[in-house]
Amino acid sequence: MTKRKKAIVISLCISVLLMLAKFTAFFISGSNAILTDAAESIVNVIASSFAFYSVYLSTRPRDENHPYGHGKVEFFSAFVEGTLILIAGIIIIGKSIYSILSPEPLQQLFEGTLIIAIAGLINLVTGLFLIRTGRQENSMALVADGRHLLTDTYTSAALVVGLVLMLLTDLYWLDSLLSVAAGLYIVFTGYKLTRESVGGLMDESDLKLVSAVVDILQDHRADAWIDVHNLRTQQYGPELHIDCHVTLPYYYDLTRVHKEIxxxxxxxxxxxxxxTELFIHADPCLPQCCHYCRMKDCPVRQEPQSKDFTWTIENTTRNKKHFENELL
Structure with missing residues (x-):
């Protein structure tokens, strides 16, 4: 079993156990705030189950129907998880507002608070573990599941503080008010996760990743690489696909072009x-490139180098050679 699969199985098992514990806390206390946390645990279990399937599917090898692999399913998994979080938050807010208007008595609040506190600590450890593993394995599904558990941790911490205040002050109306606040935070988290997953599904550029690629090319730049442009990235689960155009001396033969690429x-x-899988298109240089070309002893140079471009996101992602950018 791969590291990603082990991590998501651990998350799923813990989510089931914590869901049962939180509902136990609700039944013995009758607290709407605790019900808020318990309801979100149902989402945790559903989301972890879907994340497990997406991680399993994303590790399958490429086939005729999926020449780029199955990695995109992880973005879809994150979208479903974000949507579930949004729905859970909206339901929690509705239930809490109803409880403000129709309050119910609370019982065994201390025991319920203790269960929620322990569950929150377990979710914190599990969430951090999933995020670290997801970043190491470049798995959007694991990172999304980890963020979901951290959201659960933050809401649990807020609820514990509120429940302790209720125990000390007997201000039981705080119960439903805390539920509304937690529901709003859950809705915001769901929106962020959904927005990020949609960006991945639509091949939105990861600017940090593109910047890292450009920095590597700039720091190790060969004289023959006259310019790089139309650089684009796509993420398929743990795999990265990059395509770009590289301008090379036009007199290079096919063997030399292949070596440079x-x-x-x-x-x-x-x-x-x-x-990373790269798709590189080689462009021949033009006379207009001479003034920024670094090639030494070039047999066809028409003018000396008078300018040097530092490769940046701005000039490498445009679909124009550097001299064409100067004309803009």
């Missing part, structure tokens, strides 16, 4: 940002 491929992969 292979050097770029090796450079990106040896830095181990993540497993």
């Amino acid at each position: 292979s050097d770029i491929d090796d450079l990106i992969n040896e830095k181990k940002l993540r497993e």
Whole structure:
């Protein structure tokens, strides 16, 4: 079993146990605040189950129907999880407002508070573990599940503080008010997660990742790589796909062009940002490139180098050679 699969199985088992514990706390106390936490635990179990399936599917090898692999399913998993969080938050807010208007007596509040506090600590440890593993394995599904558990931890911590206040002050109307506040936070978290997953499904650029790739190319730049442009990235689960255009001296033969492109491929992969597949289109240089070309002893140079471009996100992601950017 892979590291990703082990992590999500651990998350699923813990989610089931904590859901049972929180509902036990609700039944013995009758607290709406505790019910809020228990209801979110149902979402945790459903989301962890879906995340487990998505992690299993994303690790399957490429096939004829999925030439880029199955990694995109992790973004879909995160979208479903974010949607479930949103729905849970809205239901919690509705139930809490109803309870403000129709309050019910509370019982065994201390025992219920203790159960919620212990469950929150367990969720904190599990959530941090999932986020760390997800980042190591480049798994959106694990990171999303970890963030979900951290959200549960924060709401549990807020509820514990409120429940302790109720125990000390007998202000039981705080119960439903805390539920509303927790519900609003849950809705906000669900929105953020849904927004991020939609961005991944629509191949939204990860600017930090693109910046890291550009920095690697700039720091190890060969003289023959006259410019890089139209650089784009796509993420498929743990795999990264990059395509770009590289301007090379027009007099290079096919063997030399292949070597330069292979050097770029090796450079990106040896830095181990993540497993990366590159699609590089070679462009021939033009006379207009001479003034920023670094090639020494170039046999066809028409003017000396008078300018040097530092590769940045701005000039490498445009679909224009650097001299064309100067004309803008």
